[in-house]
Amino acid sequence: MGSDTTASVNSTSIADASSETIRYRIADRAQCAAVDLLDQTRLPESLTRCVCETLPQLHDAIRRLVVRGAPAIGIAAAYGVTLTPIESSDSLETARTKWIDAIEYLATSRPTAVNLFWALDRMRAIVESPESVSPELESMEATAKGASSVESLRVSLVAEAIRIHEDDRAMCRSIGRHGSGRLAECRNVLTHCNAGGLATSTFGTALAPIYYLHEHGKTLHVYADETRPLLQGARLTAWELAQAGVPVTVITDSMAGGLMRQGHVDAIIVGADRIAANGDAANKIGTYPLAVLAHYHRIPFYVAAPTNTFDLALASGDLIPIEQRDGEEVRCPGGPSGRTMVPENVDVINPAFDVTPAELITAIITERGVIESPNVDKIAAHCGSPIANEVG
Numbered sequence: 001m002g003s004d005t006t007a008s009v010n011s012t013s014i015a016d017a018s019s020e021t022i023r024y025r026i027a028d029r030a031q032c033a034a035v036d037l038l039d040q041t042r043l044p045e046s047l048t049r050c051v052c053e054t055l056p057q058l059h060d061a062i063r064r065l066v067v068r069g070a071p072a073i074g075i076a077a078a079y080g081v082t083l084t085p086i087e088s089s090d091s092l093e094t095a096r097t098k099w100i101d102a103i104e105y106l107a108t109s110r111p112t113a114v115n116l117f118w119a120l121d122r123m124r125a126i127v128e129s130p131e132s133v134s135p136e137l138e139s140m141e142a143t144a145k146g147a148s149s150v151e152s153l154r155v156s157l158v159a160e161a162i163r164i165h166e167d168d169r170a171m172c173r174s175i176g177r178h179g180s181g182r183l184a185e186c187r188n189v190l191t192h193c194n195a196g197g198l199a200t201s202t203f204g205t206a207l208a209p210i211y212y213l214h215e216h217g218k219t220l221h222v223y224a225d226e227t228r229p230l231l232q233g234a235r236l237t238a239w240e241l242a243q244a245g246v247p248v249t250v251i252t253d254s255m256a257g258g259l260m261r262q263g264h265v266d267a268i269i270v271g272a273d274r275i276a277a278n279g280d281a282a283n284k285i286g287t288y289p290l291a292v293l294a295h296y297h298r299i300p301f302y303v304a305a306p307t308n309t310f311d312l313a314l315a316s317g318d319l320i321p322i323e324q325r326d327g328e329e330v331r332c333p334g335g336p337s338g339r340t341m342v343p344e345n346v347d348v349i350n351p352a353f354d355v356t357p358a359e360l361i362t363a364i365i366t367e368r369g370v371i372e373s374p375n376v377d378k379i380a381a382h383c384g385s386p387i388a389n390e391v392g
């Protein structure tokens with residue numbers, strides 16, 4: 001596929017263009033597009049790109065964690081909507097129906113990260129708006145005189161996806177700035193899963209304050225939980241921190257408590273996939289026990305996330321849908337070609353996330369600032385209504 005325009009958000013936290021989490025290619029007057037993803041299932045062994053040209057390919061890439069991490073899933077899905085096959089003969093009504101079907105289809109790819117649904121809602125608003133003519137429209141080739149309303153809407157959708165991508169970059173940067181004060185006095189910080197540049201447009205959420213401090217001359221040492229069963233901490237967090245020159249030590253998840261007891265952990269910072277109205281936060285399985293341990297050892301426990309990770313419609317974390325993944329990921333951690341670690345006749349479960357109650361969270365750091373000891377009133381005041389991309 002030839003490409004005449006590439007929309008991407010450059011990462012300064014990871015190595016080079018081949019390691020950008022998400023790139024978008026527009027070709028042929030925006031009619032032939034592709035979402036070009038860094039295949040995170042292949043890291044750290046290889047920097048392989050996974051190019052999705054169809055909706056099923058993109059859906060599969062999200063489901064298989066080729067692209068993963070709450071904000072990155074949302075960005076990829078937003079671009080994904082523009083892969084909807086629209087015929088030149090389609091009426092505006094037909095095209096709108098196809099785009100809405102695509103949005104609903106992509107929404108089935110993963111259930112927990114609310115950023116996916118938030119991004120798709122933004123795309124839906126463009127599809128349903130009677131006048132989806134964006135300012136970018138003027139400058140894009142596809143809006144040449146005489147372009148049809150279907151063509152105009154298509155261009156508006158591309159523009160919205162690019163905006164979602166760019167807004168995320170600014171939000172991560174802002175989270176980094178707001179969070180840096182919390183970590184400035186630390187020497188050793190522990191994180192779980194990957195909430196870095198790979199999980200977002202760039203910089204990440206939990207890793208953003210670490211990158212921010214590193215850029216400003218203060219380098220922390222990071223303990224990265226390996227994060228069973230898919231090892232996002234060992235494979236991804238360790239990889240991107242090392243690329244950025246931040247010292248990192250991988251530990252198995254079960255080592256965290258011992259390190260805390262020995263005084264080796266000054267703070268814990270993690271991301272989130274969905275935060276309920278009362279501040280309960282869903283994140284990668286294994287986060288909750290860390291918060292309990294942090295509480296016992298009186299270590300600050302921070303959650304870093306953009307405000308689009310809040311789901312104010314859910315009163316508490318008990319209502320957050322938790323993705324149950326294939327037990328094979330636990331049985332056979334190396335993938336289908338690896339060794340089976342569990343006897344065949346023994347059951348396994350594989351919930352991908354757990355929920356940390358707000359009372360165990362020292363503060364939530366967003367692009368708007370810091371919510372100390374989060375509760376329903378503070379969160380409502382912080383987020384305002386409605387939650388929009390707003391960069392402080």
Ligand SMILES: CSC[C@@H](O)[C@@H](O)C(=O)COP(=O)(O)O
Nearest residue numbers: 068069070193195199271272284
């Ligand atoms: C900034 S990413 C925050 C979360 O999405 C992250 O911590 C996480 O749990 C990712 O889970 P994953 O299953 O790898 O998508």
